[in-house]
Amino acid sequence: MSDNWTARRIRTTVIGKGKKFNGSWEGEIDVGSDPEVHNITLDQIITISNEKAPDLTGKNVKARSLEVMGTCVSMRCHIEGIRAKEFITKVKAGEYDDKFS
Known part of the structure; x- marks a missing residue:
């Protein structure tokens, strides 16, 4: 079974801002309800x-x-305060190409 290091890193980055996390997926049911808390840049x-x-x-x-x-x-x-799916469509449209160069 592979270890999902990327998800663990995002959890540490997003939820590590003053939130406690016990490592279980059950604790993440309400993630995304508050874009200011569950936000990554x-x-x-x-x-x-x-x-x-x-x-x-x-x-x-x-x-x-x-x-x-x-x-x-x-x-x-959320990414930059926007839902991740919406942010991905903006990235694919080329709105953030200057960040990736």
């Missing part, structure tokens, strides 16, 4: 994607970051 996502580069399949920073953003979707956390 694009810079943090880029940092995570650079740290996980050998384990991710994307060819460039943008593709690897999209993989990390997909983990944010399943964890129901």
Whole structure:
């Protein structure tokens, strides 16, 4: 069974802001209800994607970051105050290309 290090890193980044986390998925049912608490920045996502580069399949920073953003979707956390699915469509449309260069 593979260890989902990316999800653990996002949990530490997002929920580690004064929230207690016991490591169980049951504790994350209400994640996403408050975008100010469960929020991650694009810079943090880029940092995570650079740290996980050998384990991710994307060819460039943008593709690897999209993989990390997909983990944010399943964890129901926000990116820059926007729901992860909406943020991914904006990234694919090219609105944040200057951050990935």
